[in-house]
Amino acid sequence: MNKTRYSSDLTDGEWHHVKRLIPKAKPGGRPRTLIMREVLNGIFYLVRGGIPWEMLPTDFPKWKSVYHYFRLWRLQGIWKAIHDRLRGRLRRGLGRKPTPSAAIIDSQSVKTTEVGGAERGFDKVKNVNGRKRHLLVDTLGLVWVAMVHSAAKQDREAAKQVLAPLRSKLTRLRLIWADHAYTGPLLAWVEQLRQRRRVRLEIVKRQTQQQGFVVLPKRWIGERTFGWLGRNRRLSKDYERLTTTSETMIYLAMTRLMLRRLTAE
Helix, strand or coil: CCCCCCCCCCCHHHHHHHHHHCCCCCCCCCCCCCCHHHHHHHHHHHHHHCCCHHHCCCCCCCHHHHHHHHHHHHHCCHHHHHHHHHHHHHHHHCCCCCCCCEEEEEEEEEEECCCCCCCCEEECCCCEEEEEEEEEEECCCCEEEEEEEECCCCHHHHHHHHCHHHHCCCCCCCEEEECHHHCCHHHHHHHHHHHHHCCEEEECCCCCCCCCCCCCCCHHHHHHHHHHHHCCHHHCCECCCCHHHHHHHHHHHHHHHHHHHHCCC
């Protein structure tokens, strides 16, 4: 099956990288009849096309069946696990160690829709009413932590939750680049963490006479990742009721991107 119907469909090479990461059907009961490659194709189509679940084309499995696996594996953490495995595989293929020694933290405020749900607010700085996507990415632009919360929450406060994995994971991480929104109490919080983990937060400041758009060192990497995510219409706004669903959509978009890169050679 090398021919694809849609640009979001998995090629044979891409499916080879992900098929072994798909959970096997539980023993006993009714056997699994769905073709799991088609389930993934339907989910990637939805993320890229930005359509509602019930508008999934009929050449995919029934939308309720596709949504069932999306929801089930979100609750079980499967999507995040698949994303992390592929990220490690991609980093090793590029000659990098599995975990980074440097990273970039950044946020993006996006509008929400009438769907409703918790964690919504107004970002006075960006003049956006909705939610904020917070990312911790490595120097390749690959996502390590994705957190979605109210746009009203300040970056310096939300960053403590984003950087929480530093206490038990990301043991090689020594340097984090950020913008001026992460100053204040966060610097003191990282300094306390530094006494145990030797991690440092470096603020990349704008030039004093800067006018208009200027590419800033290291910070452009985080902006580029948001640009990658923006290619997916499901992420043009936050359409989800739950923030955990919003975070899963980010991991799915990055999973699709990494699969393309793993087979690009």
